[in-house]
Amino acid sequence: MNYLLTHSITESAKRFPERQAFVFMNRSLSYKELEQQSNQLANLLIDLGVKKGDRVGIYMNRSLESSIAVYGIMKAGAAYVPLDPDAPIKRTQFLIEDCEIEVLITNSIKKRQVKEIIDAKTQLKSCIGFKDGLTINTIPWEEVLQQSEETPSISILGNDLAYIMYTSGSTGLPKGIMHSHNSGLAYAKLSADLYELTEEDRIGNHAPLHFDISTFGYFTGPFVGATTVIIPDPHTKMPASLAQLIEKEQLSIWYSVPLALVQLLQSKSIEKADMSALRWVLYGGEVFPTKHLNALMQIWPSCQFSNVYGPAEVNQCTYYTVQEPPKEDEMIPLGKVWGNTEKLILNQDDGLAKRGEVGELLIRSATMMKGYWNQSELTKKSLYTLRINSTYKKVFYRTGDLVKLDENNDLLFLGRKDRQIKIRGYRVELDEVVGVLSINTAVHEAAVFAITKEGTVHIAAVIILKEEGLITVEELRDHLNQNLPKYAVPETILIGKQLPRTSNGKINHLELEKTLEIEEE
Template sequence: MHYILPHIIEESSKKYPNKIAFRYKDQTISYLQLYRKSTQVSNVLLHWGVKRGDRVGIYLDRCLENAAAIYGIMSAGAAYVPLDPFAPAERTRYLLEDCTIQFVISNPNVVRPLQNVLSEKTQVSGVIGCKPKEIEKTISWEEVGQMSEVKEAIPILDQDLAYIMYTSGTTGNPKGIMHTHRSGLEYAKLSADLYKVNKDDIIGNHASLYVDISTFGYFSAPLSGATTVIIPEAHTKMPASLARLIEKEKLTIWYSVPLVLIQLLQNKLVKKDSMSSLRWVLYGGESFPTKHIIDLKKLWPHVRFSNVYGPAEVNQCTYHHIESVPKIDDQIPIGKAWGNTELLVVDKQDNELTFGNTGELLVRTSTMMNGYWRRPDLTAKALYKKEEPQVLLKRITGQEIL
């Protein structure tokens, strides 16, 4: 029975021990190998004194170690905090300070920018995966592989903190969005069910770890026993190589922002009935011009398209399947509520409106965040309290629906 996120890998390692869980370039890790590696990471953290509810940073480029880091941290009862190794050092220091992060998981590929981050005083006292000169307590990935593969029993509940993802901070300091095991696992279950993810699927994970849609590849795919292909950084910048990768890997489900697909289209890299293994394209994060959807639907008649909607605070809340080729003046809707979700529309005075009237969208869902890290003031502003029954709904800022 799954009730916390680490159960995903634990169960899949029993059902599909030798099946590839993640692939990056020519490197692979099976479900059993991932379970063992994440257990070793967990044991290192516990040996170093990590307690339930602590925050551990993941400062990694795109690589297989991301999966071991995620599940190792959560198995230790801690919450993972994705850190962008290409972000300015000042931003990373802010996140380290805000989350009081003492331990970071990294690798030699990004040791230089990590050393730059740590060149000024932080609370970091230990690093797994590489040995920055500023830190005394370190352990390499080779040394992690020598740790015990016996998992320690840690009491973790579904309401415990699982991960914190930060907003971009374009309108001020970044906000940490707190998700519990319950909200993360509910997202994995609902999305896997809605998009019919199965053990034969090969998922293209285009998003970086610090972007919320990455949870589809790291949570939903493993829940179903599917294989997640981590798209290399270079391929995200070169449409031609990305197109070849999609063909080579025989991806069956693709999930990204529309711009990635538009670039493939504009560079004439999508041919009639090409990428024949694809069965479903999910897109979100921004609007997708209808003219491009029309072109893609005509070139890929075998592919189903779905508009995925929902801010990181709720993971996802609505969906719209594009069943046929739309007309050029059609506006693709955000769709309807997905499972275990309630939608409410209010006016500017927070009065409830009946459907058919324009207003602000509020969402109550099992995939909703637990609030903003250390910002009860922002949490209060973001949530709407409905007295009868007494529930909280997330305000979808700037989203008006009819």
């Protein structure tokens, strides 16, 4: 019976041993090879002392080995923690310490960064991916392939931890979203069913491993025995090469943030390439500008287009298939909740919102997280309990997204309840940026807010120094670059004299936004 994420590989290896499981550049792994090599990695991890429930980091760019890492770690009974390979070292160190990672799986491209992490004295004990004279145990990838191919005999249950994904936290530090085999597999089953996946499909996986969109390629593909093509980093930056790859690999399903598709569209190479194998385009993470969605739907008329919505805490929770190329000002709905999922729309007083009234969306689903790693208070705050009687209750996740139902009973997204924004699909808590600025000793106070320039959202910061001339804008930018991922660093940084206040003394973000948007024009 299939009740763990790892069972997908074992089952598919029995049914389709020679079928490609993952493809990267000119290399691929069949299901049989993936089953063997993930067992080998699991056995090595167990030899290194990894126990059930431990967290193991994956620190690598898009690569074929990432698939072995994901499944090898879970087969050892541990949870995988994907680390952003481009994040500043300080942030990576924080994540390693926060969830007590002792073993890191990486490759030789990251050698320099791994050395910096080790120099900072984390609790890291071993590193798999290259051999080097570092102070910790380093094991080259070839050694993984010398281990036993036997499936490790570890008792793992569906409710056990499978992976932790970190996202921006409003308190100034990232938070880890914990998912079990149950919630990950529920997502794989529901998405396979909804998008009618079969073993014949070839999935284009554009998202990096630390972005939750990657679970479609990494979990749903293997669940049905399909092939997942990992889009290499260079192709994500060169749209004309990406178009060639989609044609060459005969991709049938694509899932990414809208930006990747917009760049593809603008490269004009899309019309020349033969992409007739493509049958379904999924996009998520942020709103697709209707002008571009319209153009794309005209070019690929035989393709289905679906808007995917769901915070990483619940994987996915609603679906909407776009029937006709949308008009310029049309709002694409989030759609309806999918299987095994229930929703509530609550008003400010936690009462049920009336029909057509705007409220916060709450979700209860089989795909829901276990909570935030090591943050019970934050977990409690993110949940809403509906008591049915003294022994039975329903627990919902508060998405923080403001929605209302339209006349077709489809959910419409109308904004955020808090100060979270999306930059290229990545979640950024503006207060995390404030938190990072505040730890700089020269900063007295900082206001961070979003502004819209030519239809694109940017982050801006206005900073009041403790004393004039203590620090320059350039030095502040360096400080931010050292502590935040690139997408979260404000594009506009200004040093000001004072911040505008509302009548009750709070920073008046609205006025700041207005002033800056006028200046930018």
